[in-house]
Amino acid sequence: MTSLRAVTRPAERRPSPGDVPQPRGNMIWVGHGGGMVGWGLAASQTFSGPDRFRQAQEWFDSLAAASTIDDTVQSPGTGLAAFGTFSFSDESADASTLTIPARIRGWNEHGAWETLISPAEDTAQSDEIEEPEPIADFGRVVWGPGEVDEDRFIDAVAETVEILADGDIKKVVLARDIAIVSERPMDERLLTARLASAFPSCWTFCIDGLTGATPEMLASVRGGHLKTRVLAGSWPTTGGHEAAEYALRSSAKDIAEHRYASDSVLHAIDLQASGPVRADGPTILHLPNVVHLSTDFEADLAPGWTGLTAAGAMHPTAAVGGTPTDLALDVIARIEGLDRGRYAAPVGWMDAAGNSDWALALRCAQIDPTDPHRARALAGGGVMDRSVPQQELAETEAKFSAVLHAFSRPTA
Numbered sequence: 001m002t003s004l005r006a007v008t009r010p011a012e013r014r015p016s017p018g019d020v021p022q023p024r025g026n027m028i029w030v031g032h033g034g035g036m037v038g039w040g041l042a043a044s045q046t047f048s049g050p051d052r053f054r055q056a057q058e059w060f061d062s063l064a065a066a067s068t069i070d071d072t073v074q075s076p077g078t079g080l081a082a083f084g085t086f087s088f089s090d091e092s093a094d095a096s097t098l099t100i101p102a103r104i105r106g107w108n109e110h111g112a113w114e115t116l117i118s119p120a121e122d123t124a125q126s127d128e129i130e131e132p133e134p135i136a137d138f139g140r141v142v143w144g145p146g147e148v149d150e151d152r153f154i155d156a157v158a159e160t161v162e163i164l165a166d167g168d169i170k171k172v173v174l175a176r177d178i179a180i181v182s183e184r185p186m187d188e189r190l191l192t193a194r195l196a197s198a199f200p201s202c203w204t205f206c207i208d209g210l211t212g213a214t215p216e217m218l219a220s221v222r223g224g225h226l227k228t229r230v231l232a233g234s235w236p237t238t239g240g241h242e243a244a245e246y247a248l249r250s251s252a253k254d255i256a257e258h259r260y261a262s263d264s265v266l267h268a269i270d271l272q273a274s275g276p277v278r279a280d281g282p283t284i285l286h287l288p289n290v291v292h293l294s295t296d297f298e299a300d301l302a303p304g305w306t307g308l309t310a311a312g313a314m315h316p317t318a319a320v321g322g323t324p325t326d327l328a329l330d331v332i333a334r335i336e337g338l339d340r341g342r343y344a345a346p347v348g349w350m351d352a353a354g355n356s357d358w359a360l361a362l363r364c365a366q367i368d369p370t371d372p373h374r375a376r377a378l379a380g381g382g383v384m385d386r387s388v389p390q391q392e393l394a395e396t397e398a399k400f401s402a403v404l405h406a407f408s409r410p411t412a
């Protein structure tokens with residue numbers, strides 16, 4: 001087992017996107033009053049199959065136990081920290097990964113810090129930073145149908161509605177994808193800066209080229225306390241926020257759709273909690289492009305649970321899978337026509353003190369690892385027996401507009 005040495009010291013200021021030296025290969029997390037940017041490689045591991053979350057936790061725990069951590073800041077994310085993305089499906093061709101960068105710069109409401117991570121035997125850590133490559137716009141960006149075009153998505157929703165009419169399956173979440181092509185290589189620093197400023201109430205991320213701003217949190221853990229935000233039930237804000245909120249509040253289909261998602265999370269948290277689970281919702285979450293029904297849960301985790309294993313046990317919630325889970329996943333595998341890759345699965349970070357944020361990778365695009373001019377974005381929605389295919393399509397369009405905003409806004 002590799003052993004590492006992580007040294008964290010206070011920093012004078014929070015990093016700006018221009019401090020990150022490279023356009024791609026970064027680990028970026030921004031949201032809710034703090035953030036971290038990481039680059040370089042100290043250690044990395046891939047995981048696969050149904051057991052991938054537990055494997056990842058064990059790998060990180062053993063590495064942390066073998067490593068030396070010298071941390072004078074002692075805040076969430078300081079010391080030894082890893083960033084990760086996980087595949088949606090147990091059978092996905094995409095690997096799930098944890099990566100520990102060589103350098104992390106972070107900030108929160110208490111201040112800023114820097115962590116250098118190197119092999120334990122390197123006693124002289126260098127804090128020299130290479131000259132940053134200038135941030136460059138990607139020029140003209142075009143997008144079009146991916147593997148599942150609009151007609152195919154409409155057919156898939158209609159077919160699913162027929163299946164749901166039998167009553168055994170209550171809800172299935174179906175997604176479609178679009179292909180994005182840029183004139184010049186995509187720059188993660190620019191994409192995440194745009195997303196973080198346009199969606200301040202979301203968690204903006206870029207890990208392994210998976211880049212987005214998600215409003216949904218599976219497991220945010222601080223000092224053993226878990227917070228979860230479940231979203232399901234949506235209305236596009238194309239006709240204004242007030243009209244969207246009214247439509248959502250009075251839609252029996254969306255209220256039922258939300259209930260399935262929040263119940264699925266509550267059942268999982270009940271098994272993970274050491275005491276009572278507090279719920280707050282459903283309330284309405286306003287985003288620029290869409291409004292959602294939203295419920296927050298909080299609980300103290302029982303011994304043995306971590307943010308990652310809790311997120312893994314919740315996954316896939318009925319916000320991205322369906323109800324009942326197994327039957328819904330079966331319909332998705334038969335009808336959707338996509339490998340979802342890391343879309344709609346946990347994305348986030350963890351530290352050796354047990355703090356973590358594992359969000360659901362929604363409103364995101366995966367930059368092609370072999371061609372930085374290309375990315376694939378996915379978006380979906382909950383299909384119920386009352387769903388209208390054209391409305392579900394419009395919902396995915398509104399959801400796509402979040403990530404497309406980051407690709408399309410002209411530079412100032």
Ligand SMILES: C=C(O[C@H]1C=CC=C(C(=O)O)[C@@H]1O)C(=O)O
Nearest residue numbers: 231232233234319379380381382
């Ligand atoms: C599956 C997605 O959204 C989920 C989260 C919020 C609302 C949803 C809905 O109303 O269908 C979905 O459950 C997506 O954004 O791709």
